[in-house]
Amino acid sequence: MEKKVKKTSVSEKGMSRRDFLATAATGIAGFMILPSFTVDGVRVAPSDRVVLGFVGLGQQGCSDFRSFTGCPGVQVAACCDVDSIKRERFRRYVTKWQKEKSMPVRCDVYEEYERMLERKDIDAIEIATPDHWHALVAIHSLQAGKDVYLQKPLAYTITEGLAVQRAVRANNRILQMGSQQRSSQEFITAIQLVRSGALGDIKEIWCRVGDPPKPFDLPEMPVPDNLNFNLWLGPLNNPKIHYHTDICPVVTLDPDQNEKLWGAWRWYEETGNGYPADWGAHMYDIAQAAIGMDGLGPVEFIPKGYNGAEWLTMKYANGIIMQERPYREDNAGAQGIKFIGDKGWLKVARGYIECSDSKLLKKQQEEVAAGQYEVSSPHMQHFIDGIREHKDPNAPVEYGCSTNTLCCITNIARELKRPVKWNPATLSFGDDKEAFAHRLYYYEYRRPYTLPYLERRG
Numbered sequence: 001m002e003k004k005v006k007k008t009s010v011s012e013k014g015m016s017r018r019d020f021l022a023t024a025a026t027g028i029a030g031f032m033i034l035p036s037f038t039v040d041g042v043r044v045a046p047s048d049r050v051v052l053g054f055v056g057l058g059q060q061g062c063s064d065f066r067s068f069t070g071c072p073g074v075q076v077a078a079c080c081d082v083d084s085i086k087r088e089r090f091r092r093y094v095t096k097w098q099k100e101k102s103m104p105v106r107c108d109v110y111e112e113y114e115r116m117l118e119r120k121d122i123d124a125i126e127i128a129t130p131d132h133w134h135a136l137v138a139i140h141s142l143q144a145g146k147d148v149y150l151q152k153p154l155a156y157t158i159t160e161g162l163a164v165q166r167a168v169r170a171n172n173r174i175l176q177m178g179s180q181q182r183s184s185q186e187f188i189t190a191i192q193l194v195r196s197g198a199l200g201d202i203k204e205i206w207c208r209v210g211d212p213p214k215p216f217d218l219p220e221m222p223v224p225d226n227l228n229f230n231l232w233l234g235p236l237n238n239p240k241i242h243y244h245t246d247i248c249p250v251v252t253l254d255p256d257q258n259e260k261l262w263g264a265w266r267w268y269e270e271t272g273n274g275y276p277a278d279w280g281a282h283m284y285d286i287a288q289a290a291i292g293m294d295g296l297g298p299v300e301f302i303p304k305g306y307n308g309a310e311w312l313t314m315k316y317a318n319g320i321i322m323q324e325r326p327y328r329e330d331n332a333g334a335q336g337i338k339f340i341g342d343k344g345w346l347k348v349a350r351g352y353i354e355c356s357d358s359k360l361l362k363k364q365q366e367e368v369a370a371g372q373y374e375v376s377s378p379h380m381q382h383f384i385d386g387i388r389e390h391k392d393p394n395a396p397v398e399y400g401c402s403t404n405t406l407c408c409i410t411n412i413a414r415e416l417k418r419p420v421k422w423n424p425a426t427l428s429f430g431d432d433k434e435a436f437a438h439r440l441y442y443y444e445y446r447r448p449y450t451l452p453y454l455e456r457r458g
Contacts, residue, residue: 056129070377135160151178152281176383177400183379199341210275235445
């Protein structure tokens with residue numbers, strides 16, 4: 001399939017690459033995928049082949065790899081991480097799979113993703129880095145002519161998310177958000193029922209997401225030799241941040257031991273957005289899809305505790321109220337959604353769906369194993385189909401951007417301890433200079449990093 005790609009010069013990519021330019025050819029010319037390859041003895045034509053490179057090789061990146069192996073015609077050519085042990089672990093996973101499927105056996109490894117982006121044999125990049133790297137890796141990949149599968153949330157800040165959105169359209173590429181629930185049947189059914197009017201006019205939505213981030217309080221530890229922590233920090237510009245094993249969980253090869261926890265960077269204000277981004281990027285995303293607010297969002301955010309408010313409350317221009325609160329009486333801590341209309345209600349979560357009218361929907365409930373939702377080949381297949389047909393998949397950048405903005409503003413309102421108003425049409429806080437000045441709207445990158453496609457307001 002022929003793709004129209006906007007050519008971008010190195011100088012337009014927005015960050016210093018002098019080290020990369022000095023060694024750009026190293027490790028690149030030696031590997032080109034053959035014109036065709038076979039999978040279990042079946043020839044895969046070049047027109048059906050999609051070659052991937054992976055950036056970020058922790059638990060999520062490895063899970064995404066397993067999902068992509070279920071998509072016919074996919075090959076993996078390279079991988080990148082700031083941790084040499086994770087690079088080797090991933091390389092072993094890939095080459096083992098390639099041998100089992102009778103593919104060409106090779107997966108090149110990189111510490112710096114820019115080197116991988118120079119390769120002409122790679123069609124698309126999968127990104128599963130910590131959130132503060134999402135925007136830069138995605139934008140540089142798009143500028144290099146690659147399509148992108150980007151884990152949620154879209155970015156760490158509002159301006160970053162909007163920059164990624166501009167980059168997708170400016171470079172005429174395909175981007176799929178890692179919002180796997182969009183491809184899961186219980187959520188598809190919930191969206192369809194709400195949109196159909198079966199519940200009547202939706203008045204309220206209860207979304208259980210979880211706690212916001214807390215200040216960074218981990219003690220400093222020595223950085224291990226296998227980790228380039230300075231590169232892990234990348235654009236983060238905060239002297240409070242230092243290495244701790246909880247931020248970059250330990251992985252060993254001999255003995256073979258994977259992470260015992262998810263990277264704790266997501267739970268701290270200086271490095272992440274807590275559960276509002278971690279689970280909000282999933283649950284708020286489905287809520288917005290069901291009520292027709294993809295690409296838009298609430299117009300007012302009232303933090304929990306303001307004037308005695310029991311729950312974080314978001315108000316939409318059409319009168320719908322969404323609150324961060326338990327959606328089930330029998331499991332208050334579980335993440336999920338309850339849609340409340342004037343004709344009934346519907347509850348949905350992973351492996352669970354229930355409606356007030358059993359004639360509309362029979363209750364379904366099953367146990368979801370840990371990590372099961374991190375492996376969703378149907379969602380990856382939507383991305384691969386989007387690449388082949390050059391059309392948006394079912395979780396395009398605009399959806400991810402509006403959800404990312406929503407998640408960021410919930411934390412901005414909480415930290416400002418007052419309501420915050422947002423105009424989804426003009427992408428503006430109006431005359432609220434304090435909201436515009438918040439780090440989750442925009443922060444200065446650490447030198448020499450700069451954000452392409454940046455537009456600031458306020």
